[in-house]
Amino acid sequence: MRKLLALMPVIPYPPHQGTNIRNYNLLRHLADEYTIHLLTFYEGPKPSIPGPLREICEIVEAVPNPSHSMPKRLLRLISSPLPDVIYRKSSPLLLERLRELLAQNRYDLVHVEGIEMAQYGLWIASHRTGRKPALVFGDQNAEYLLQKRAFETDIRQLRYWPAAIYSLIQWQKLARYEAAICRKFDRVIAVSEADGEALKKLVPELEVCIVPNGIDVDFYSDFTPRNPPLADWSPWALVFTGKMDFRPNVDAALWFAQEILPKVREKFPQACFYVVGRNPHPRLRAIMDREGVVVTGYVEDIRPFIAFASVFVVPIRMGGGTRLKLLEAMAMKKAVVSTTLGAEGYPFRHGLHLLLADEPETFAEAVCRLLENEKERVRLGEEAFKLVDERYRWEKIVKALKETYEELLAR
Structure with missing residues (x-):
């Protein structure tokens, strides 16, 4: 079986909310055709890996979620060209474990889910030889658009102006960062045609594969x-x-x-x-x-x-x-x-x-x-x-993702 490394922002179990529902079901329906290694974060005390995840993943590695103080976030808001969301998952420990997994395994594909994890895909893109492993980015929201809309909503009320200013800054940073991601990954996944079109406004030549959210x-x-x-x-x-x-x-x-x-x-x-x-x-x-x-x-x-x-x-x-x-x-x-x-x-x-x-x-x-x-x-x-x-049954939806994988691997 081909080997897939999945990078996800949190342990995708239990599947009780949006991100976990999507990520767990993607893994569950890919496991019949791919050997899956999962690298992710956990919050709080180190948990035991849930049985359902062990059944579908050959390896599950989880490192502690990095913590960042509010003063540091405010300083970066002013001084850093990168969006705030990146620092929420910026972890030398996860990067070290990623390097070890890449050295120990020959992955056919690396699937990075969520913009906060894209930094690790960008690291792989700058260090891989040729175009292997193939890099897939799952953008669960057109993030710059989320912040744009948050700004447009909050600016209407004076008491929410601090939040509106934050969103205005993040909107601009995310537009630049999201465009850079789209250019570096081999394929970008969006959850809807609307999000796909929003990403194409950043990178007009972008090829986007639509893999909607689904449901059991x-x-x-x-x-x-x-x-x-x-x-x-x-x-x-x-x-x-x-x-x-x-x-x-x-x-x-x-x-x-x-x-x-x-x-x-x-x-x-x-x-x-x-x-x-x-x-x-x-x-x-x-x-x-x-x-x-x-x-x-x-x-x-x-x-x-x-x-x-x-x-x-x-x-x-x-x-x-x-x-x-x-x-x-x-x-x-x-x-x-x-x-x-x-x-x-x-x-x-x-x-x-x-x-x-x-x-x-x-x-x-x-x-x-x-x-x-x-x-x-x-x-x-x-x-x-x-x-x-x-x-919207998952078995139908994951078919589109598998076809995208096969297209990349056939190049």
């Missing part, structure tokens, strides 16, 4: 809950899931709770907004004590929360890539209301698979419309499920 449809569709996940569960539950220290999710939760939920509760006083996901950011304290808002923090399984949702909401106003949370909700046949940006990168149609709304008034109206009409909720859920089941 059966894991969600076969789930049968017995009871609501929390006591006093609302009869009009509005659920939003995600990693709650991720800036686009934080902004989405605040915007919905502060601007949209009050309008919904005028018609449905018992409506409750459930913010479900680990590591709630301190900014979310502003909504934790609001009537009709529940911030859960980490939960072992998000499926009960989705299953008992009346409407699943995706009030995303910044970011890039695609949102796995949409696929999760649709695999459970849930009616979804999303911003246009929240559904970007997917072929979902307004009125057929979900409802789209970009202003607080229209978003609230869409939510109320669905709360009033159970038949429409069911219809949207059924249509969305058909599309997800047809297009």
Whole structure:
């Protein structure tokens, strides 16, 4: 079997949030054709390697996540031409282990997933002989676009101007850095056509392979809950899931709770907004004590929360890539209301698979419309499920990645 070295930002298990869901399933479906070595980071005490990863990877090497103080980050913000995200995973220890693995093994391919790990692919590109091993970069977001949109959102409110200034600086740095990455790797993977086009704006001649996010449809569709996940569960539950220290999710939760939920509760006083996901950011304290808002923090399984949702909401106003949370909700046949940006990168149609709304008034109206009409909720859920089941199973999606690998190896 051919040999693949995968560089990933965190141990991709358990597959409970976007990055881990994607990375674990890519590895799982590549393991039947490739011998996989995984080099990654861990946070906190050194963990034992999860059994499911040991089953699909011949070698799993994990080093501690580097720590960087806020003063150092602020200094680099001013002095360094490189974006802040690079330093989050800048580790001499991982580089040393990478050099050892490259010396001990003849890899056919090196797949680098995530912009924070791209620095190690650039190191390989500058030290390899010829074009072996082939280098593949998986860009889970067009990162410069994420920061551009964050700037455009935060600049609207005076209290968020410090964050807006940060994003303005990072946007410029990321555009230069992302362009350099795209030129050095042999192939670039994007999760959507929209992200692919955004990268081509940086490097017009770039060839981009689209490997969408996928989902284990059966894991969600076969789930049968017995009871609501929390006591006093609302009869009009509005659920939003995600990693709650991720800036686009934080902004989405605040915007919905502060601007949209009050309008919904005028018609449905018992409506409750459930913010479900680990590591709630301190900014979310502003909504934790609001009537009709529940911030859960980490939960072992998000499926009960989705299953008992009346409407699943995706009030995303910044970011890039695609949102796995949409696929999760649709695999459970849930009616979804999303911003246009929240559904970007997917072929979902307004009125057929979900409802789209970009202003607080229209978003609230869409939510109320669905709360009033159970038949429409069911219809949207059924249509969305058909599309997800047809297009977004991992076994279909990884086929495109394997074809890209084969093309590179045949050169």
